[in-house]
Amino acid sequence: VLPLESVPNFSEGRDRAVVDAIGAALAAHADVLDVHSDADHNRSVFTIVAGDDAIVDALAAGIARARESIDLREHDGVHPRIGAADVVPVVPLRPEDMDRAKAAALVVANRVGESGLPVFLYGEVGDGRGPAFYRRGGPDELQRRVDAGELAPAFGPAQLDPAAGGVIVGARRPLIAFNVDLASRDVESAKAIARVVRERDGGLPGVRALGLDLPSAGHAQISMNIEDWEATPPHVVVAAIEREAKARGVELAGAELVGLLPAGALVAAGRRSLRLAGLDESRVLELRLLQ
């Protein structure tokens, strides 16, 4: 039995002590495989794995710790957010484990709701809405929509916590959080390239993208979630961005992975660069040892 994965996102990417404290809370119950903190996003993304009960305990502890330490009213990162613990996906490592992931997500959601934070559901336990649906306009706008009866939290109070906001909890298939950096601070080009590649504007299936300016990193960025990387593997996204950047006379500085990469994305890239049309995960030695 493989563990479940979770990739909770917290709205603190600068204060190392706060990030470490959240990490310690998670690590008391789960294996922390990766931590990605970004000062401009002002956000930290943890990748954890654990059994079904332990992952719930880890997430509940991490969310409680974030609530104690993060005040959204003082948050000024470029990444949209509505909570101190902003989005908490539970992820099956194999498609057949989705029901386990959904069950764990609902237990987390219930536990967080009982602790007094409003919980909004998304992905496989929601009604098809993504995190962006809740984040649009920030915490104040979300509260307005709740008050207007446009939407309601699935668990917990109807009032966002002034400091900690709410939490978006869900279950979803693995995605790839992947950013491409321009070699300049030309944020208009980053926004234009984001529009070309993202599905919403007729681009690549399963790709969400935003053009952002990252002042402390000193460049503009196309910040992406590749939600369906089997439809659009990351090497296809990179090739499309390279084409578009070239057409605009913009140089790329490189790319950045947030969290971990599913091996299948490398298999897809290898299929092309090794000219192995039939390559799949069953032909990769280490992946056979996991079966």
Add this chain to the structure above:
Amino acid sequence: VLPLESVPNFSEGRDRAVVDAIGAALAAHADVLDVHSDADHNRSVFTIVAGDDAIVDALAAGIARARESIDLREHDGVHPRIGAADVVPVVPLRPEDMDRAKAAALVVANRVGESGLPVFLYGEVGDGRGPAFYRRGGPDELQRRVDAGELAPAFGPAQLDPAAGGVIVGARRPLIAFNVDLASRDVESAKAIARVVRERDGGLPGVRALGLDLPSAGHAQISMNIEDWEATPPHVVVAAIEREAKARGVELAGAELVGLLPAGALVAAGRRSLRLAGLDESRVLELRLLQ
């Protein structure tokens, strides 16, 4: 504790019953992850994994079965060979397991020698000679060199078995057996490209290559062992072959993997096609689960 891997090569790639019988002998003691049979090479390559004792039992059984079923005097494949069980490498899945692999290889060698076949050593248990050193000129030439005192088997009799020949046993790091097919039977181009890419003629480090004509497949092939794929990952070899083929006006039909691919080769390819300069195995989710 990870198992050991072995990739024994047998000189039969056409008679399905013989290949299946060898596979059954291996499978009685080990997990058979892959079988690659090629009619033109007239050769089958098995990929197996098992614990240290079980892999010795598997290899001894597979070699015994091949000896009963294959007569080298009737063999006419394009791949060089000196034995029914031609080459038997034991492979550590992690560099730190090399001593286990060497020990298992020597136990196999001793067991096969005691069964009455001459055993030649290579790789980490040999004196730096590769299989090609023993195969050059075929079984008759090998016997002549033994008779002339130029070399001697490390185990077993000094006389090759008339039907089953000898066995080349060794321990080595994982390699990638990888063939690129031309879209024609232009074997002269395949040989010229092989000369350009192989280390022996000043090409890419750690690459062995032969240009072959494959009549039943209907194309010429650059047949390779990428022995040091950390120095020269396969996507670099493919890019070099593509350049060389283009310069000669030759089209590629595609590539073929013999056996399994180490995940590190995909990581190396992804580093380039995803523009993730720092990508390593620790950033691949499934590989973290193996640790």
